[in-house]
Each structure stands twice: as C-alpha cells, then as structure tokens.
Amino acid sequence: MSVAKRPYRQTARAAAAETLRQRVVASFNHLLLSRWIDEITLDEVAASAGTTRQSVIRLFGGKDGLLEAVIELVRAEAVPRTSTPADVSVRAALQTLIAHYEAVGDMVVRFLAQEERHAALRPLLAHGRREHRTWVAERFGSTQNCLNKLERERQITRLIVATDIYTWKLLRRDLGKSQDEVLYLMVGIINKETGEVT
Numbered sequence: 001m002s003v004a005k006r007p008y009r010q011t012a013r014a015a016a017a018e019t020l021r022q023r024v025v026a027s028f029n030h031l032l033l034s035r036w037i038d039e040i041t042l043d044e045v046a047a048s049a050g051t052t053r054q055s056v057i058r059l060f061g062g063k064d065g066l067l068e069a070v071i072e073l074v075r076a077e078a079v080p081r082t083s084t085p086a087d088v089s090v091r092a093a094l095q096t097l098i099a100h101y102e103a104v105g106d107m108v109v110r111f112l113a114q115e116e117r118h119a120a121l122r123p124l125l126a127h128g129r130r131e132h133r134t135w136v137a138e139r140f141g142s143t144q145n146c147l148n149k150l151e152r153e154r155q156i157t158r159l160i161v162a163t164d165i166y167t168w169k170l171l172r173r174d175l176g177k178s179q180d181e182v183l184y185l186m187v188g189i190i191n192k193e194t195g196e197v198t
Contacts, residue, residue: 017059020049020051020055020059021059021069023049023050023051024045024046024049024051024055024056024059024060024066025066025069025070025073026049027045027048027049028040028045028048028066028067028069028070029070029073029107030048031044031045031048032070032107032110033106033107033110036110036114037063037067037114037117037118038117040063042056042057042062042063042066045066064120067118067120067121068120071120071121071124074104074107074108074124075124075127077100077103077104078100078104078128078131084096086138086139088139090139090140090187090190090191090194091183091187093139094163094183094186094187094190095183097135097163098168098179098182098183098186101165101168101172102179105165105168105169105172106173108125108128108165109165109166109169111124111125112125112165132160132163132164132165133156133160136156136159136160136163137156140155140156140159140190140194155193155194158193159190159193159194162186162189162190162193163186163190167186168182171185171186
C-alpha cells in the first residue's frame with residue numbers, strides 16, 4: 001500500500017513546490033515594481049510569499065536566481081502581446097504594444113535604470129532592443145520599400161523612438177496621459193512618419 005501512495009506523494013510534493021516557486025517569483029516581481037533590486041532582501045521576499053528565507057535559497061539559490069526567474073516571466077508575458085501578425089493596422093499593432101507596456105513597462109524601465117549594476121539584466125534588455133527593432137521593421141516595413149538603405153535605417157530608427165518604452169513612459173507616467181491618448185499620439189506620429197492613414 002505504501003508503494004501505491006509514494007507516486008501520489010511525490011506528485012503532490014512537486015505540485016506544492018511549483019506553487020511555492022510561483023508564489024515566491026510573484027512576490028519578488030511585485031516588490032520589483034516599486035523597489036530597486038539592491039534594496040530587496042530575501043527575507044522580505046520570503047515573508048511576502050509566506051515562506052522562509054531558506055526555502056527561497058533552496059528554490060533559487062539567491063537573488064540572482066530569483067531575478068532570472070522574473071526575467072523569464074517578463075519574456076513569457078512579452079510574446080503574446082508583441083506577436084501580432086505583421087499585416088495588422090497601425091492602430092491594432094500599437095494597441096498590442098501599449099498593452100504590453102501597461103503590463104510590464106514600469107518594471108522594464110526600472111530594469112533599464114539598473115542595467116549597469118546587474119549583469120543578469122543585460123541579456124534580457126539586449127534581447128528586448130533587438131525584438132523591438134524587428135517588430136518595428138516588420139510592422140512598418142511596407143512603407144520603407146522605396147527608400148535607399150540609409151534612409152530606410154533612419155526611418156526605422158525614428159519609428160523605434162516613436163514606439164519605445166521610454167516614449168510610453170514619458171507620455172503615460174511623466175505627462176500623465178491616458179492609455180487611449182498614448183495610443184492616439186503614437187498612431188499620429190507613425191502615420192506622419194510613414195504617410196499612412198488609419
């Protein structure tokens with residue numbers, strides 16, 4: 001009888017460990033929204049997740065491991081929000097992008113401010129920059145076919161600036177614009193740059 005119970009216990013234990021792992025990551029993620037990485041202690045993360053510091057260390061090895069887990073979470077959340085088809089309208093593409101910024105923008109801006117202090121952040125942020133450039137080129141590439149190589153690159157750069165997370169932060173956080181107003185302003189910038197009308 002004990003043999004039959006063992007697989008169940010192992011499955012239950014694995015499920016409980018995964019639930020705890022997710023809770024710890026969510027707690028660290030939440031703390032990162034308002035605090036610098038250096039300010040957050042493992043004791044705070046553990047208390048927020050309803051566990052012990054030792055359990056956090058056992059699961060993640062320390063703050064770097066926790067940071068890597070949060071980075072994976074941010075990457076996973078980015079995929080559905082930025083993987084819209086290339087042939088959608090400017091408005092639809094920007095709605096998806098802004099929804100992504102609304103979900104993870106504050107944290108990414110905080111990560112950018114700490115990039116030089118935490119090497120673990122650099123691959124995520126470098127990947128984000130590459131992905132954003134690709135996203136811009138795919139979404140607005142049809143407007144660039146008549147341009148020479150230099151002018152095409154310049155237009156892509158201007159469109160990157162128009163849709164960058166810092167542009168979202170400036171409009172949404174610094175100037176206090178609504179999400180709808182940010183969309184309206186970004187659509188206007190893109191339409192003016194590309195000559196499209198939506």
